[in-house]
Amino acid sequence: MVAAGVLLILAAGTLAxxxxxxxxxxxxxxxxxxxxxxxxxxxxxxxxxAGAPPSELRFESGIPGGPWVFGVDALSAxxxxxxxxxxxxxxxxxxxxxRGERGARAVGLAHLYVALLVAALVMxxxxxxxxxxxxxxxxxxxAAYVLIVFHHQHxxxxxxxxxxxxxxxxxxxxxxxxxxxxxxxxxxxTFSALAERAPLLPRDGGVVLxxxxxxxxxxxxxxxLHFWLPEAHAAAPSHVSALMSGIVIKMGxxxxxxxxxxxxxxxxxxxxxxLVLGAVSxxxxxxxALAQHDIKRLxxxxxxxxxxxxxxxxxxxxxxxxHGSSTLAVLxxxxxxxxxxxxxxxxxxxxLSAGSLTHGTGTxxxxxxxxxxxxxxxxxxxxxxxxxxxxxxxxxxxxLSEWLVFRALLHAGVGGGGxxxxxxxxxxxxxxxxxxxxxxxxxxxxxxxxxPRDPAASAAHESPAGMVRPLLVVAGACVLIGLLPVLVLPxxxxxxxxxxxxAGGVVAPDxxxxxxxxxxxxxxxxxxxxxxxxxxxxxRDQIAAxxxxxxxxxxxxxxxxxxxxxxxxxxxxxxPVTGVRTHRSAGAFGTHAIDPVLERVLRPAxxxxxxxxxxxxxxxxxRLSLRLIYVQAAVIALLxxxxxxxxxx
Amino acid sequence: MTWTALAALGxxxxxxxxxxxxxxxxxxxxxxxxxxxxxQLYYDLVKLLRKGSIYSNTTTxxxxxGPVVALASLLAAALLLPLDGQAAPVHFEGDLLAFAGLLxxxxxxxxxxxxxxxxxxxxxxxxxxxxFASFAEPGLFLCLIALxxxxxxxxxxxxxxxxxxxAWSRAAPALVLVGISLFVLLLAENSRVPVxxxxxxxxxxxxxxxxxxDHSGPDLALILFGSAVKLALFGALVVGVFVPRAGLNGAxxxxxxxxxxxxxxxLVGVVESVMARLRLTRVPQLxxxxxxxxxxxxxxxxx
Numbered sequence: 014m015v016a017a018g019v020l021l022i023l024a025a026g027t028l029a030x031x032x033x034x035x036x037x038x039x040x041x042x043x044x045x046x047x048x049x050x051x052x053x054x055x056x057x058x059x060x061x062x063a064g065a066p067p068s069e070l071r072f073e074s075g076i077p078g079g080p081w082v083f084g085v086d087a088l089s090a091x092x093x094x095x096x097x098x099x100x101x102x103x104x105x106x107x108x109x110x111x112r113g114e115r116g117a118r119a120v121g122l123a124h125l126y127v128a129l130l131v132a133a134l135v136m137x138x139x140x141x142x143x144x145x146x147x148x149x150x151x152x153x154x155x156a157a158y159v160l161i162v163f164h165h166q167h168x169x170x171x172x173x174x175x176x177x178x179x180x181x182x183x184x185x186x187x188x189x190x191x192x193x194x195x196x197x198x199x200x201x202x203t204f205s206a207l208a209e210r211a212p213l214l215p216r217d218g219g220v221v222l223x224x225x226x227x228x229x230x231x232x233x234x235x236x237x238l239h240f241w242l243p244e245a246h247a248a249a250p251s252h253v254s255a256l257m258s259g260i261v262i263k264m265g266x267x268x269x270x271x272x273x274x275x276x277x278x279x280x281x282x283x284x285x286x287x288l289v290l291g292a293v294s295x296x297x298x299x300x301x302a303l304a305q306h307d308i309k310r311l312x313x314x315x316x317x318x319x320x321x322x323x324x325x326x327x328x329x330x331x332x333x334x335x336h337g338s339s340t341l342a343v344l345x346x347x348x349x350x351x352x353x354x355x356x357x358x359x360x361x362x363x364x365l366s367a368g369s370l371t372h373g374t375g376t377x378x379x380x381x382x383x384x385x386x387x388x389x390x391x392x393x394x395x396x397x398x399x400x401x402x403x404x405x406x407x408x409x410x411x412x413l414s415e416w417l418v419f420r421a422l423l424h425a426g427v428g429g430g431g432x433x434x435x436x437x438x439x440x441x442x443x444x445x446x447x448x449x450x451x452x453x454x455x456x457x458x459x460x461x462x463x464x465p466r467d468p469a470a471s472a473a474h475e476s477p478a479g480m481v482r483p484l485l486v487v488a489g490a491c492v493l494i495g496l497l498p499v500l501v502l503p504x505x506x507x508x509x510x511x512x513x514x515x516a517g518g519v520v521a522p523d524x525x526x527x528x529x530x531x532x533x534x535x536x537x538x539x540x541x542x543x544x545x546x547x548x549x550x551x552x553r554d555q556i557a558a559x560x561x562x563x564x565x566x567x568x569x570x571x572x573x574x575x576x577x578x579x580x581x582x583x584x585x586x587x588x589p590v591t592g593v594r595t596h597r598s599a600g601a602f603g604t605h606a607i608d609p610v611l612e613r614v615l616r617p618a619x620x621x622x623x624x625x626x627x628x629x630x631x632x633x634x635x636r637l638s639l640r641l642i643y644v645q646a647a648v649i650a651l652l653x654x655x656x657x658x659x660x661x662x
Numbered sequence: 663m664t665w666t667a668l669a670a671l672g673x674x675x676x677x678x679x680x681x682x683x684x685x686x687x688x689x690x691x692x693x694x695x696x697x698x699x700x701x702q703l704y705y706d707l708v709k710l711l712r713k714g715s716i717y718s719n720t721t722t723x724x725x726x727x728g729p730v731v732a733l734a735s736l737l738a739a740a741l742l743l744p745l746d747g748q749a750a751p752v753h754f755e756g757d758l759l760a761f762a763g764l765l766x767x768x769x770x771x772x773x774x775x776x777x778x779x780x781x782x783x784x785x786x787x788x789x790x791x792x793x794f795a796s797f798a799e800p801g802l803f804l805c806l807i808a809l810x811x812x813x814x815x816x817x818x819x820x821x822x823x824x825x826x827x828x829a830w831s832r833a834a835p836a837l838v839l840v841g842i843s844l845f846v847l848l849l850a851e852n853s854r855v856p857v858x859x860x861x862x863x864x865x866x867x868x869x870x871x872x873x874x875x876d877h878s879g880p881d882l883a884l885i886l887f888g889s890a891v892k893l894a895l896f897g898a899l900v901v902g903v904f905v906p907r908a909g910l911n912g913a914x915x916x917x918x919x920x921x922x923x924x925x926x927x928x929l930v931g932v933v934e935s936v937m938a939r940l941r942l943t944r945v946p947q948l949x950x951x952x953x954x955x956x957x958x959x960x961x962x963x964x965x
Contacts, residue, residue, distance in 0.1 A: 383780070384720065384780070386722045386723075386724060386778075387722055393722075397724075401767075401770065404766070404770065405763060405766075406763055406766055406767040406770060407760055407763045407764060407767060412759075412760075412763050415759065416756055416759050416760070419756055419759045420755055420756040420759075420816065423756060423758075423807075423810055423816045424816070426807065426810055426811055427810060427811070427814045427815075427816065433811075433964055434964060436807055436810070436811065436960075436964075437807070437960070439803060439807055440800050440803040440804050440807055440957075441800075442803070443762060443799045443800050443802065443803030444796065444799060444800040444803070446762075446763075446766065446799065447766070447792075447795050447796040447798075447799035447800070448796050450766055450769065450770055450792060450795070450796075451792035451793065451795070451796055453770075454770060454773045454774060454777070454788060454792050455792075457774055457777075458773070458774055458776075458777030458778075458785075458788065459777070461724075462722065462724060462774060462777045462778040462780070463720060463777060463778065463779070463780030463785075464720050464780045524754075524755070525754040525755040525756065528752055528753065528754040529754050529757075529760075531752070532738070532741070532752050532754070532760065535738070536734070536735070536738045536764075539734045539737065539738065540730065540731060540734050543730035543731075543733070543734050544726075544727060544730055547726070547729075547730050547880065547881070547884070548726075550880055554714030554715070555714060555715055555716075555717060556714060556715070556716045556717070557716075557717055557718075557719055558716050558717070558718060558719065559718060559719060560718040560719075560720055560721075560779045560780055560781045560876060561718070561779075561781070561875060561876050562781055562782075562783070563783060563875075568780070568781065568782075570780070572781075572782045573780050573781070573782060573785055574777070574782055574785025574786065574788070574789060578785070578789070579785065579788070579789045580789075581789075582789060582790065582793040583792070583793045583796060586793070586946055
């Protein structure tokens with residue numbers, strides 16, 4: 014069924030190109046077939062999460078590496094659900110989003126690449142052998158690259174694309190090494206053969222885990238491997254940014270979880286590394302986000318933050334594996350899996366809303382916007398829901414998964430073993446949440462509330478229904494998941510149990526789910542009832558007037574707080590880690606943010622490599638005689654080596 | 663869910679508006695004045711509820727939703743505290759995150775409502791509120807973590823209920839640190855001296871009061887009642903840590919809680935009488951200090 018879904022998605026992409034001459038039918042056919050493909054892909058995932066047995070497909074490949082196996086289990090299913098849901102929302106949104114560019118660019122081709130990207134993603138999470146996994150991994154990377162450079166007439170977009178391409182291939186290199194090390198003694202490269210080989214790996218699988226951390230860490234955007242992420246996500250068209258931030262980077266998380274599943278154990282140091290990386294990514298991600306003025310760059314940095322939260326869950330889970338506490342392992346991995354799904358939803362929601370407001374105003378500069386809640390009401394509501402969800406406020410989905418991660422960390426604390434210190438991660442979670450609240454208060458407040466700061470914002474218009482509808486559907490999913498823990502927790506815990514290696518058997522339901530559900534529903538009911546009651550307050554005069562400016566008669570939009578001034582106190586307090594520069598003059602105040610990893614480490618290092626290369630250039634001067642001497646020298650060196658080894662050629 | 667828990671909640675909500683009055687009365691007494699009546703906030707609330715509202719032309723539904731969301735989230739948070747010393751009306755594993763999340767939800771709603779007015783005063787207050795909250799939040803989490811470690815319980819009802827008495831005999835120094843830290847957080851979260859001054863009339867120096875500058879009538883009443891409830895909740899948290907009441911019967915436990923919270927309000931008044939408001943740049947240091955105390959407690963317990 015998943016295979017049929019993938020074929021339909023690919024067919025949709027092909028139709029978008031084939032019918033390029035007839036834009037109307039092409040768009041309709043693409044949307045319809047893509048939607049059907051997404052539904053077919055999601056159906057088996059839902060079934061597996063509801064308790065159906067996992068399924069497998071085998072093909073004899075005829076190439077080295079053994080048969081190609083594909084399958085859906087609870088871990089794949091969580092990711093499949095995210096891919097299908099967010100993929101369809103982004104593809105349908107993309108149809109309306111790119112409609113205006115028809116004629117100027119190859120829009121049909123962009124749709125085809127979205128289809129290819131989604132198909133590759135489905136293949137990544139269903140592959141059960143190294144060869145198809147790596148093929149899917151590379152297809153995903155290339156399709157994403159093509160989509161990132163969709164507006165390739167801008168030099169900075171080409172540069173961002175190149176940076177992404179270099180980073181992703183560096184990561185893939187580590188993955189090749191990973192499977193080479195792991196598969197060295199295995200019968201073939203199917204995952205089941207790798208799992209059998211796992212107990213024989215050197216250093217309890219430490220080498221494999223380290224390689225996975227680098228290879229998958231680049232994709233996930235773990236600090237300090239995140240440097241490509243904000244550039245690439247800001248450069249891509251918005252529906253592609255949503256796909257990348259919502260789904261593509263999650264493949265790094267999927268990879269790590271799959272490796273842990275196959276290994277069946279983890280050394281304690283790996284859990285601690287994940288916790289530390291999670292804390293660092295979470296805190297630095299949100300602090301860097303605070304300093305951004307470009308809405309899409311800001312959202313991209315928040316992906317780094319949320320990867321940090323996911324890593325905190327995975328770290329707790331790994332500690333559970335290492336210390337033999339299955340409750341801790343299940344809670345940690347379930348929290349990580351659920352936060353992955355939730356982040357896919359609310360982050361794509363935020364990116365799609367950001368695309369909508371860019372569409373309506375023509376700018377991504379936060380400081381030029383303002384008052385959009387009046388001019389783009391639906392986009393405003395969708396963005397507000399996404400913002401509240403990403404901050405982790407009840408009763409939305411972000412809270413639910415952070416709650417699972419939090420419970421895992423608390424559980425580590427009361428466990429009584431060496432893993433107790435992990436409870437400090439819960440405090441880090443609190444700090445991340447408070448900073449995220451500050452950041453999204455800034456974004457929502459400056460963009461959607463107040464009065465327009467610029468003609469671009471006062472002339473804004475709501476986006477067409479084709480863009481708004483996917484927004485509202487994804488926003489609805491965020492609300493529903495948050496309101497119904499009793500439905501959402503069992504599948505998440507099923508995925509957690511799979512990674513923790515305690516799958517199977519009848520499992521008692523989570524006792525915390527029913528009261529939490531009642532509480533969330535009650536909270537939502539109280540909010541709605543409160544709004545209704547205050548709206549119908551008896552005999553109440555309502556007067557419309559100017560904002561009270563403490564007696565000042567002529568407030569202007571320029572007097573409002575800006576994104577720079579709103580975040581300034583926090584950034585000043587955290588200056589040592591954020592790399593933010595402030596510039597003030599009599600009439601203006603601004604902040605300028607750089608990425609410390611890219612600007613202070615990678616670029617200088619790269620300049621050093623280039624200088625060294627220039628120094629080494631004479632060696633390869635292009636003169637034939639010189640080359641012959643090299644050949645000669647190489648032969649002599651090899652002969653000497655054989656002689657010293659004691660063998661004669 | 664027990665009836666004593668609900669009764670305790672009802673009494674706490676009904677009595678909350680007296681707390682700011684107690685603090686102000688204490689302050690007046692210590693400075694030799696007569697001061698406003700203890701029940702002043704009740705009169706204010708009644709008056710505001712009968713008034714109309716003025717809405718700025720720039721505001722949207724976000725401004726009107728702000729006070730409602732803020733109050734509703736505080737009331738929901740109140741449901742999670744074991745006010746009768748036994749168990750809260752609602753409790754589930756990890757409900758401490760729900761408690762913190764609801765406080766954050768209320769803050770988010772008020773900050774956005776403030777920014778909706780497009781005034782630089784509200785913008786300034788909102789910016790300060792989220793800045794200082796980011797220093798107070800780790801403190802609150804560290805206090806809760808210390809309580810988790812001291813009692814091995816993962817619900818608010820568990821750690822402030824039956825297991826607390828045994829924890830006092832085991833880990834008294836850590837719990838004292840937690841209590842002090844919570845009291846400092848109470849001052850900060852409820853915008854009292856030395857972090858903020860509820861009595862000042864200079865908008866530039868305020869935090870909380872300046873965010874709600876544009877609210878009027880019933881909206882303002884909801885916000886003022888919410889502030890009183892928040893003070894009561896933090897008071898209940900401080901009293902809950904210092905006075906384990908699991909052994910007392912329902913009515914006595916509630917009476918002890920109310921007396922304790924009133925004492926906390928008196929302490930707030932005393933602090934306001936003997937201290938000046940800190941410079942804004944010093945506030946993060948105070949809050950970091952409170953977090954450091956809580957961290958010390960955590961370290962003592964992890965030892």
